Amino acid sequence: MDVSDIINLVIGFLAIIVGILMFWSLPVPKADKHANLPFLSIIIPARNEENRITPLLHSLQEQDFQSFEVLVIDDQSFDNTVTVAKAHGAKVIQKQGKDRESGKSMACWSGALHAKGKWLLFLDADTCFTDANSLRNLLLSYQQKGAKGILSLQPYHTVHKMYENLSAVFNTIVIVGMNIFTIWGRRFQTAGSFGPCILCNRDDYFLSGGHKKIQGAIMDDLALGQAFLNKDLPVYCLGGKGIISFRMYSEGFKSLVEGWCKSFAIASKSTHPIVMLLTIIWISGSFISAGMLLSFFTSADPVTMILSGLLYFLYAVQTAWFARRCGNFQWMIFIFYPILFLFFAAIYGYSLFRVNILHSVKWRGRNIDV
Template sequence: MSVSEGINLMIGLLALLAGVIMFWFLPVITATSNPARFPLLSIIIPARNEAGRISPLLRSLQEQHYQSFEVLVVDDHSTDRTATIARSFGAKVLRNQAVETGSGKSAACWHGAQHAKGHWLLFLDADTSLTDADSLFKLLGFYQRMGAKGILSLQPYHTVHRLYENLSAIFNVIVIVGMNVFTVWGSRFKTAGSFGPCILCNKDDYLLTGGHHKIQEAVLDDLALGQAFLDKNFPVYGLGGSGVITFRMYPEGLKSLVEGWCKSFAVGSKSTHPIVMLMVIIWISGGLISTGALISSLAAMNPVALMFSGLLYGAYALQTLLFARRCGNFSRGIFIIYPILFLFFIAIHLYSLFRARVLHSVKWKDRKIKV
């Protein structure tokens, strides 16, 4: 085995270690005995053209054992049957009266909060769904145990139905890692904000921070809202949603997937701690270097180099699988060709940088959003 091959293998091993450091753990809410009482809950669902996706969420809300809540669906200028479907499930439908500002979602959330009767507010994306009939008990019980202050946000467990949706695997990992608090250092790094699809807070704290009204110009409302709470010295907790809440991302097709992740990564990386970002770069680079080492050893037909590079490639595929399966039910077999997932992530990240730095805009749901 040549010196260069040995160096590449060493880099790959160090990158595996960097992966362990950057994604040490992902806590989730565990089941507890059902608490007896909670304040009235207002569930606010901003929705724009979600007729094909909102039914599972509304159905899962009807199936909850805990039923002391109201459901407010804020129709954000939909052109489909979103409002009709929401009413059929008994939800109160509000029309977002705000002019199109920022991403639209923040204005819709603020409009819903102004009409909410509950003391606690739960903001849910329309493409989410509660996992089982005790999901609300688990979520509200954890928030109560944490003092019912600030934000509790969950990143839903990603359910995959079609092959192309597996391309989101690395994005899901990086979104969670990019929150800064899931490394070996834990909470020693300040969180980047909150996860957007599921945010629980009390109304008093929300109004004191200015809520979504304060951050309605932000492209990534989740990070901005979390920062608004941190600015007021309120705690912001982020956990994995496995066992509580799930979602299916971009079922409309590959174009929607590209636009969605481009929007998220156009500005999201700015909130990631530099050390965490360095770990991410090392991890992804190591995966590609390990792939190159395997290809090189195959071309040279060097048995020793082939054995070590093959073991390293397999270790990387297994680590990537384990990381991704924390985030969603991604197909296990896809990780045999994990470099394709890495290259797709790099391509979309570069495209998002081009949109943000050169065009100063991204596209999402027929809107052009300035960044």
């Protein structure tokens, strides 16, 4: 075993330890008791969501808690989103306005202005509640936290097609990048809130300025969380497994690339430097472990072969463990985990190019200036 192999093996095994520190846990909402809950307004911003919104609306009809209204804010859709929403009993608000007033943030703001509920729940159209008691458990969890500020969930990612597994590392990094899932817990301030599922009370929402204040922000979820924090309102971020799920970028590989490119370079700026350092070490370790696999096949030293193979195996298991906290990614793909990290690195680099050089990203048929 030469010196370079020793150094790479040491770094690789240390990176696995760093990974554990980086992604220590992902708690989910827990409701310990039943209580009276206020009337709720569920606000769903929608642009061309006819193929994605039905599971969410259907799951809402099946909830055992039914004291809510559903407001679908149509953001200039040119498909059958409005028809589908009305067919499931939702109230549709067709938002009009100039291009600068379009987008998710202003759709959410429009919904909040029309809402009658004491609590507001903002949901992406591609989310779906898991069980009949999921909504009640979410609301009870918020109540147990004092019903103040924001409770946001990152939905559990459901995978249906092979290309969707390419999101595995992205999902992990998105959650880690919120700063509060390390071994140090909430010692670091959260980067903001998760975007697909945001629950807050009406008074706190308007006190913070709501989505109106963050109009134009590419990462509206992070910006909204910061708006609440600026008013000394708490922001809680939890995993959504067992409560809410989503299927990301079901339209195809192109939408997956556009979706992750839209957000990653900007979102990384909100990650705490220590968490960012841990993340960089963990990602670097994945490439080192992949490189050391060559030693498993080419080295004549049995110790090098054993340690190289063990390092690769442990990285595959750890990557699978982390990713499957976030979604139902297929176990077999993690045998080829270097491909997942290479894809992540390529999209992150492309995102940096679009944000810092072209100052523009594309999403849902719109060019968004950055």
